[in-house]
Amino acid sequence: MKKIIKYVMTDILRNRIVLFYTLLLFATAFSMFSLEDNISKGLLSLLNIILIIVPLVSIIFSTIYVYNSAEFIELLVSQPLKRRSIWLSLFTGLSASLCLAFLVGAGIPVLIYQANATGFLMIAMGVILSSIFVAIAMLAAVKTRDKAKGIGASILLWLYFSLLFDGLVLFLLFQFADYPLEKPMIAITAFNPVDLGRILILLQMDVSALMGYTGAIFRDFFGTYTGLVFSFTILFTWIFVPVWLSLRKFNRKDL
């Protein structure tokens, strides 16, 4: 398994897109910190950009990569290797490379300007989100044979997690404005890892005071030890479940 990870990683790291992604993150992070005079304001702007870019690049790049590796996968399947280890190596290689790109691109500037709990939480969140979206991309890629359809599905999934979900939540909030929705909201956040990440980081910052009563409820829940364990369990479930589903599908796939 180690050998396949090695080949996947060398292949990806040679790819110019990943290099470009690293540089983009690096440039964005530095400019955000130097544009704002207040460092935590800079971190907030960076957070919003990262929550858009990281899922987008992770999901699209991984989907295309999986489709482009069809030959490589076919070659490996005819060799004495377990399908399980081929697929898991592909996932590990992809997520390790994208996490590495994030760590270099965004991790270094954040550590330079904001080496505290908030900064570390943000780096951890970027790494986890990268892995989650690689996992979702692999599920989308294994489900559809057609490349165009698969990439379309990935873009729709990203749209859902980044925009549509928030729209749906707002819609629900307005429709049921007469009911106390603060507690169910906590459950609803579990359905979107991007939002969960955003809330966890915002609560570390002073701006959470601006979020009103819901913010207070969130702080009560996510601020506690159980809340933190709950959210990280949810985030890891978001990695584990898509990988497991895609692995099940890949094990029975005809090549």
Added chain:
Amino acid sequence: MIIASNVSKKFGKLKALDDVSMTCNRGECIALIGPNASGKTTLIKTILGMVVQDSGFITFNGNNILHSWQYRDQIGYMPQIGRYPDNMTIGQVLNMMKDIRGRNEDLDEDLIQQFGLNQLMAKRMRTLSGGTRQKVSASLAFLFNPAVLILDEPTAGLDPLSSEILKEKIIREKQKGKLILITSHILSELDDLVTQVIYMQEGKVLFHKSIETLQQDTGEEKLNRAIAHFMRK
């Protein structure tokens, strides 16, 4: 060595394999022939575990191959269309396969030398012509001295000289007592190679005969005439 029992596979509505049963033993050289889309490649891919059958089972040396992978160590496979990672060079692909199989000695590099691939090691797979790709596929299939060779249209796209080299290599391996499975449309090429013939049509095995019985049954010397005899019926 390889036994398939009642293997069926459907792709949507199309029955690619319909209740296929066959037995292949060590030392045999079997030609798998039949019209286009008769299920030859699907059968080969099922033996390799690349396609998972809907029903029936295949055993390799007495072990069911379903969910098993170690047995592929004893198979050399040359696909119909060899597809390799575009960015890798020939040398890198060869090294990667050696690395993955964990074998660096006891290699059979005859074909690499005879095809003159040594001079092309630094070429990227993307830039190769169809014939050169076939040469790489063939070299990879024979590289690890496997007990079973599965060759899907081995000479398609090769120039006459190279296909002669490949044929001689196949004969040498046959004499070592290996099991060889070949599919081909060029029947005249198979004449001096094969000992048995499996004829497939629409996913079914129509017959599995040794070449002598086939000659007796049809009264024809040459394989292509014998098969034509059957196809006319």
